[in-house]
Each structure stands twice: as C-alpha cells, then as structure tokens.
Amino acid sequence: MxxxxxxxxxxxxxxxxxxxxxxxxxxxxxxxxxxxxxxxxxxxxxxxxxxxxxxxxxxxxxxxxxxxxxxxxxxxxxxxxxxxxxxxxxxxxxxxxxxxxxxxxxxxxxxxxxxxxxxxxxxHTNEVRAVDGPKTNRLVVSRNSPPDIGEFLAHELGMELVTMGSCGAKTVSVILGDNDAYVHAGGQYEWDNAAPVGVAQASGLHTTRLDGSRPTYNNKSPYLPDLLICRPDIAEPLLAAAAKYKQEHGSFGE
CATH class of the missing domain: 3.30.540.10 (Fructose-1,6-Bisphosphatase, subunit A, domain 1)
Incomplete structure (x- = not known):
C-alpha cells in the first residue's frame, strides 16, 4: 500500500x-x-x-x-x-x-x-449523514426493472411509487430525504449495491436485505438480488410487508 x-x-x-x-x-x-x-x-x-x-x-x-x-x-x-x-x-x-x-x-x-x-x-463513508426531515411518503424503485414487490409495498404502506436509474442514485435520493425508502428485488449483483450500501450505512439509514439480514460481500457467487435502504423509523413496517409478500408469492421476486 x-x-x-x-x-x-x-x-x-x-x-x-x-x-x-x-x-x-x-x-x-x-x-x-x-x-x-x-x-x-x-x-x-x-x-x-x-x-x-x-x-x-x-x-x-x-x-x-x-x-x-x-x-x-x-x-x-x-x-x-x-x-x-x-x-x-x-x-x-x-x-x-x-x-x-x-x-x-x-x-x-x-x-x-x-x-x-x-x-x-x-x-463517501467518512463524510455522509442522512437528512432527518419530514417524511415524503415516497418509495423509489428501479426505472429499468421495477420489481413487483415495490408496488405491493407501496400499496401496503400507502406510499407513492417513483422510479430512478442507478442504485447509487436511488440510495442518494434516500440519504438526501427526497424519498423515504428504496427497494429492489431481482437482477442485482454485489457491484450494483456494495458502494450504495456502505454509504447508506455510514449515513445512518437502515440497510438490509428484504428478509432483514445484513448483506455480505466477496461471496463465491456475486448475485445479491434484493435490498432495502430506508429511514430507520419505517424499516419495521416495510420488512413486515416484504415478509407478507414472500408468504403470498413464495419469494421476493428474485
């Protein structure tokens, strides 16, 4: 080094x-x-x-x-x-x-x-803090491959569903307080979400997979399909709604 x-x-x-x-x-x-x-x-x-x-x-x-x-x-x-x-x-x-x-x-x-x-x-991780303002009641999902679970969660929690491009851009929108949560399911790999997860964690946001577990990195298979980044105060109802979706559909839509 x-x-x-x-x-x-x-x-x-x-x-x-x-x-x-x-x-x-x-x-x-x-x-x-x-x-x-x-x-x-x-x-x-x-x-x-x-x-x-x-x-x-x-x-x-x-x-x-x-x-x-x-x-x-x-x-x-x-x-x-x-x-x-x-x-x-x-x-x-x-x-x-x-x-x-x-x-x-x-x-x-x-x-x-x-x-x-x-x-x-x-x-970046050494200098980032999530904006702690009023809720926007917005849930952001992928613009190019919006997951079905996103619409389900928005309906369950009465949130407005919005779309954006990059995983990093969607994560930053939550850090800045433009959206309350970002949800993804299906088609992501470690390189898609490693940096966003690191920055979101450092900012004080809730950052887990949709089953509530922490994502891990440098796995043999880099496929890491589902993610929840949100304000800490809405993590519990979002995870509960995600569990309900999985129970009804058999998976998160991976």
Whole structure:
C-alpha cells in the first residue's frame, strides 16, 4: 500500500476521477447510445484497474466490467466496483447514473464512495449523514426493472411509487430525504449495491436485505438480488410487508 494514501482517500479519488473521465467522454458529443455507454465502461474500468494496481497491488477486485477470477476469494480485502452504474441513463443524458467504489474487508464494506458526477458530488463513508426531515411518503424503485414487490409495498404502506436509474442514485435520493425508502428485488449483483450500501450505512439509514439480514460481500457467487435502504423509523413496517409478500408469492421476486 502507498503509505500516504489511505483507503478512504483512495475510494474518494477513484470516484472523483472516474466521474471526470465519464463526463469528458460524454460531453464532447462524439459518441451516442450504446457506443457511448460501452466506451465509458471500458475507459473507466481501465483507469480504475491501473490505480488499484499501483496503490493496492495485493488487494482483490470484483467489477461488473472485468472478468471474475477465484483469486479474490482468498483475499481479505477486495475492491468491489461498478465504474458506471446506470449506463442507459448516462448514454441518454440523464443525471441518475453513478460511480460505485467500495472496499470489502472480510465480507463487510468498510469504505465506499458513490459519485454522482452530474451533481458534482461524491457521497463517501467518512463524510455522509442522512437528512432527518419530514417524511415524503415516497418509495423509489428501479426505472429499468421495477420489481413487483415495490408496488405491493407501496400499496401496503400507502406510499407513492417513483422510479430512478442507478442504485447509487436511488440510495442518494434516500440519504438526501427526497424519498423515504428504496427497494429492489431481482437482477442485482454485489457491484450494483456494495458502494450504495456502505454509504447508506455510514449515513445512518437502515440497510438490509428484504428478509432483514445484513448483506455480505466477496461471496463465491456475486448475485445479491434484493435490498432495502430506508429511514430507520419505517424499516419495521416495510420488512413486515416484504415478509407478507414472500408468504403470498413464495419469494421476493428474485
């Protein structure tokens, strides 16, 4: 490890730098659509890999944009990253895309950063606090793959259902108090939610899977399909409603 660059600073700078790369690729206007998204993914992944190889050569890595290898399972420290979460949103000019950088130590997220480049902000574990204001009575779910359980929970608790892109963007919306809760079921992997979970936990939000258990990271299978991030004061009724949904449907919709 480079002695003058601690884990928190490294996570923050990786999120900052990746955001600048992605904005640069998009803002010059030479690429569009899937070509733009692919270029952003590739360039951001390459830069992050080079930085980690230089500053944390002994750590493992799990990324959406890199081939997974079993070597990471023998590492106590593993960086879990998604260089560009919300590729569709990024490529279409929306703001609800994010950069995810997380460090898992023995299965637990110890440092993380969620970059929101179009907002000019990085939310990171060493400096984040959830807004403790009046409830909005809104539940946010995926824009591209809204889970059936989301509509069920919103109906059970009398909440308004809203949609957004990136997992990081949805988590940040709860941290900022724009939404009271974020629920997901089906189709997520560790790189999708590791950084958001780390930042949400550090902010004081409730963060579990839909059965109430804590998510763990650097598992052999990175599939981690369900998640609840919410204000602590509404966690109990949301978990109770999720249990009711599972009892009626047999699963959370994974």
């Amino acid at each position: 480079t002695a003058d660059l601690n884990d928190a600073t490294l996570a923050l700078r990786l999120a900052q730098g990746t955001g600048e790369i992605l904005k640069g690729v998009r803002n010059v206007g030479l690429l569009r659509g899937t070509t733009l998204g692919d270029a952003g993914d590739t360039l951001a992944q390459d830069w992050i890999e080079r930085c980690l190889h230089l500053h944390r050569p002994d750590d493992g890595m799990l990324s959406e944009e890199a081939a997974d290898t079993p070597e990471r399972l023998n590492k106590d420290r593993v960086w879990i990253i998604d260089p560009l979460d919300g590729t569709r949103e990024f490529a279409s000019g929306r703001q609800d895309w994010a950069v995810h950088i997380a460090l898992a130590e023995n299965g637990t997220i110890t440092q993380s950063a969620v970059g929101m480049p179009d907002l000019g902000k990085v939310f």
